[in-house]
Amino acid sequence: xxxxxxxxxxxxxxxxxxxxLFINILLYWLLFDFHIEYFPNGRPTGxxxxxxxxxxxxxxxxxxxKEYKELVAMFEQExxxxxxxxxxxxxxxxxxxxxxxxxxxxxxxxxQLSEYRNDITFHSAEDFPWVLQAWESLIERYQYxxxxxxxxxxxxxxxxxxxFEQLLNDRKHTIYSSIVLDNFRSITENLAIIILFSIAILLxxxxxxxxxxxxxxxxxxxxxxxxxxWTKWLAGLVSAVFITIVLMSIYLAMYATNNTSSHFDLxxxxxxxxxxxxxxxxxxxxxxxxxxxxxxxVLLGIVSMAISVFAHNxxxxxGIQIVVMFGxxxxxxxxxxxxxxxxxxxxxxxxxxxxxxxxxxxxxxCFAWRRESRKDIL
Amino acid sequence: xxxxxxxxxxxxxxxxxxxxxxxxxxxxxxxxxxxxYIKDELKIxxxxxxxxxxxxxxxxxxxxxxxLNTDVKKLNPQFQDANSFINTMNYEKYxxxxxxxxxxxxxINLMQMYINLGMSLDERYAKLNIEQLKEETITGFGFTNxxxxxxxxxxxxxxxxxxxxxxxxxxxxxxxxxNYRMHNELFRHLIKNIAMEGVILVVLxxxxxxxxxxxxxxxxxxxxxxKGRLIMLNKLMASLLASLIILLPLFGISLLTFFMVYDxxxxxxxxxxxxxxxxxxxxxxxxxxxxxxxxxxxxxTILVITLLMISLLTFCISxxxxxxxxxxxxxxxxLVSMFVVPMFFKGIPTLMLFMHLNLTLLLLxxxxxxxxxxxxxxxxxxxAWTLALWGLISVLCVTYAFSRFxxxxxx
Numbered sequence: 001x002x003x004x005x006x007x008x009x010x011x012x013x014x015x016x017x018x019x020x021l022f023i024n025i026l027l028y029w030l031l032f033d034f035h036i037e038y039f040p041n042g043r044p045t046g047x048x049x050x051x052x053x054x055x056x057x058x059x060x061x062x063x064x065x066k067e068y069k070e071l072v073a074m075f076e077q078e079x080x081x082x083x084x085x086x087x088x089x090x091x092x093x094x095x096x097x098x099x100x101x102x103x104x105x106x107x108x109x110x111x112q113l114s115e116y117r118n119d120i121t122f123h124s125a126e127d128f129p130w131v132l133q134a135w136e137s138l139i140e141r142y143q144y145x146x147x148x149x150x151x152x153x154x155x156x157x158x159x160x161x162x163x164f165e166q167l168l169n170d171r172k173h174t175i176y177s178s179i180v181l182d183n184f185r186s187i188t189e190n191l192a193i194i195i196l197f198s199i200a201i202l203l204x205x206x207x208x209x210x211x212x213x214x215x216x217x218x219x220x221x222x223x224x225x226x227x228x229x230w231t232k233w234l235a236g237l238v239s240a241v242f243i244t245i246v247l248m249s250i251y252l253a254m255y256a257t258n259n260t261s262s263h264f265d266l267x268x269x270x271x272x273x274x275x276x277x278x279x280x281x282x283x284x285x286x287x288x289x290x291x292x293x294x295x296x297x298v299l300l301g302i303v304s305m306a307i308s309v310f311a312h313n314x315x316x317x318x319g320i321q322i323v324v325m326f327g328x329x330x331x332x333x334x335x336x337x338x339x340x341x342x343x344x345x346x347x348x349x350x351x352x353x354x355x356x357x358x359x360x361x362x363x364x365x366c367f368a369w370r371r372e373s374r375k376d377i378l
Numbered sequence: 379x380x381x382x383x384x385x386x387x388x389x390x391x392x393x394x395x396x397x398x399x400x401x402x403x404x405x406x407x408x409x410x411x412x413x414x415y416i417k418d419e420l421k422i423x424x425x426x427x428x429x430x431x432x433x434x435x436x437x438x439x440x441x442x443x444x445x446l447n448t449d450v451k452k453l454n455p456q457f458q459d460a461n462s463f464i465n466t467m468n469y470e471k472y473x474x475x476x477x478x479x480x481x482x483x484x485x486i487n488l489m490q491m492y493i494n495l496g497m498s499l500d501e502r503y504a505k506l507n508i509e510q511l512k513e514e515t516i517t518g519f520g521f522t523n524x525x526x527x528x529x530x531x532x533x534x535x536x537x538x539x540x541x542x543x544x545x546x547x548x549x550x551x552x553x554x555x556x557n558y559r560m561h562n563e564l565f566r567h568l569i570k571n572i573a574m575e576g577v578i579l580v581v582l583x584x585x586x587x588x589x590x591x592x593x594x595x596x597x598x599x600x601x602x603x604x605k606g607r608l609i610m611l612n613k614l615m616a617s618l619l620a621s622l623i624i625l626l627p628l629f630g631i632s633l634l635t636f637f638m639v640y641d642x643x644x645x646x647x648x649x650x651x652x653x654x655x656x657x658x659x660x661x662x663x664x665x666x667x668x669x670x671x672x673x674x675x676x677x678x679t680i681l682v683i684t685l686l687m688i689s690l691l692t693f694c695i696s697x698x699x700x701x702x703x704x705x706x707x708x709x710x711x712x713l714v715s716m717f718v719v720p721m722f723f724k725g726i727p728t729l730m731l732f733m734h735l736n737l738t739l740l741l742l743x744x745x746x747x748x749x750x751x752x753x754x755x756x757x758x759x760x761x762a763w764t765l766a767l768w769g770l771i772s773v774l775c776v777t778y779a780f781s782r783f784x785x786x787x788x789x
Contacts (some may be wrong), residue, residue: 015704019704019707019708019711022711023707023711026711026714026715026718029718029721029722030714030717030718201707204703205703212593214595313593313702314589314593314701314702314703314706315392315394315395315582315585315586315702316393316394317703318394318582318702318703318706319394319395319397319398319582320394322398322578323398323401
């Protein structure tokens with residue numbers, strides 16, 4: 001046990017910890033900050049998000065005919081407010097615009113009119129052009145949901161088509177946008193990248209370090225002998241789990257400030273634009289994705305330890321890790337984390353990927369142990 | 379010399395570096411070929427240049443239109459001019475014609491597109507407004523006093539340059555139409571990728587050579603010989619030369635593939651400022667007329683010099699840290715932070731302006747070299763100033779690293 005803690009201390013040497021801290025600060029600014037700071041990003045995205053947060057507790061995921069009528073009534077009411085403003089605005093009346101409909105269909109060729117529209121939209125305190133735009137998109141989504149599903153059924157075949165038919169048969173009318181999902185996908189992708197970099201940097205030198213400083217002969221001839229390999233390995237595994245949990249809680253706490261908990265209970269099918277293989281709520285999807293990030297992170301940790309056994313020297317270690325990280329970022333994070341149950345990839349792709357990755361990890365570790373257990377000490 | 383060569387061999391015989399080099403070259407070739415589906419359409423520019431010359435004016439455009447109209451009449455006597463022919467063309471009609479006719483229709487279509495683009499340029503250039511860009515920059519970054527004055531004078535110069543371009547009709551020369559984004563394809567995708575790969579290789583091989591003795595525990599022998607610590611000088615030379623040797627095939631094979639896939643034969647002397655080379659909101663307005671081959675040559679030169687400076691800086695980090703693993707991470711992190719850190723200084727405009735003199739920006743933006751419309755990198759001789767500043771910094775760092783290494787324990 002004492003040896004275990006000593007190995008842990010070697011892994012978390014202050015230089016490496018300082019570097020990981022620095023990397024996290026840099027990558028946070030480079031990859032993460034934007035999705036926290038600017039969520040929801042601009043208008044009318046912000047207005048849509050605000051309206052959705054109002055509607056979800058009231059109507060839930062499914063909107064029936066009656067509720068839809070209520071929604072339309074709310075839209076009309078907002079429109080009336082805009083009409084009242086335009087009616088009382090001397091500039092608007094001078095230009096002959098008295099209703100929102102007229103405002104909406106302003107001819108952009110006409111310089112005076114379009115200048116007025118831009119003034120109101122971009123340079124005034126009036127919210128209505130944006131709020132109404134958001135409302136329009138909500139109503140539109142209700143109307144076109146079935147049509148877009150039918151379109152997908154025509155375009156696809158096989159299992160994908162069946163899934164779309166199933167979605168259509170459920171007849172769940174959606175009005176919600178993909179803002180929250182878009183943001184969540186970017187968050188998990190970048191979270192995965194940051195964690196993977198941290199793990200690779202932490203664990204790559206674990207076995208090589210002792211080889212470079214030539215203390216392996218001492219260790220393997222001691223009473224504990226070559227079983228020290230597993231002590232180191234366990235220390236590596238525990239550090240991988242530890243750092244993943246720490247980083248994940250920090251970054252997910254930041255994600256919590258986006259206030260998307262209002263959307264947690266919505267099923268994935270009620271978000272527009274993205275279609276998935278399975279029915280689950282957004283919260284379940286969030287848990288699934290986080291579990292995926294966790295598993296991939298730990299697997300990369302184990303693979304890094306195996307690479308650390310096989311690499312002859314630091315340069316080779318870095319070279320192999322460059323290729324591995326490229327594969328991780330370009331392939332694994334996309335196909336096995338953010339798009340894990342996405343309909344446009346075959347539904348067996350992600351599970352197959354996990355099976356392949358896990359077996360590869362196990363095989364590599366076995367080979368590493370075999371090599372270490374039979375190696376000539378001299 | 380022989381010691382330097384032996385040091386170079388350490389890098390060149392390293393399987394890691396060779397395998398990475400091969401992988402990078404394969405990756406580049408793959409990306410070039412996978413984007414090359416438009417290459418046949420692009421050939422028409424070479425035909426236009428051969429037939430009508432490299433530059434154009436209203437006279438030539440009119441003649442081209444007449445020629446095209448006669449071609450249309452030959453193909454289908456019902457039509458008098460190309461425009462009405464193209465407008466009435468639809469999917470069914472197109473598929474009912476023979477293959478040779480289809481090719482002719484495609485050619486007419488493309489020719490008409492180029493003629494239209496050529497004719498629209500005068501109007502589009504008249505609409506360019508540098509004043510507005512200047513104000514957006516000054517208010518956007520919150521420049522005051524000195525910085526505002528500097529940016530204003532640079533944009534005024536740019537305005538003069540734009541006037542000159544308009545007067546000399548510099549934009550009226552043929553190039554691939556902007557919607558193919560060929561300037562981007564070459565400089566922003568391929569050459570930027572090469573630069574990134576170059577950074578990886580150069581940093582890796584420099585730490586390999588510099589730290590070799592410490593990694594292999596031979597430092598006590600090597601640095602205690604008669605040659606002693608002066609061998610670091612050989613290592614420095616070896617790093618620079620090995621970088622050049624590795625960069626040669628990386629640039630060479632990747633670019634050769636590119637120019638074999640795309641036909642640039644008539645375009646080597648085309649100007650970057652060509653109005654057809656208008657890809658995004660602004661055309662490329664270089665500070666002086668640069669021909670295409672010259673731009674390519676200068677870009678490669680700038681990138682190679684940048685990479686050699688990165689090699690020098692890596693050498694300094696290596697000789698101080700004496701650990702390849704940490705050197706590699708610190709080196710790459712420094713380059714990344716050059717990109718990130720300016721964001722923190724939004725409150726101090728002067729400092730932020732100076733921070734745009736950084737190597738990472740040079741590596742990431744080969745498509746915007748010498749350009750007057752490129753955010754805060756727009757000022758004249760930005761590239762030269764950056765290289766001069768970092769050249770100075772690298773030389774100082776190397777001097778310091780040497781003096782430090784000569785005094786420190788080598789254990």
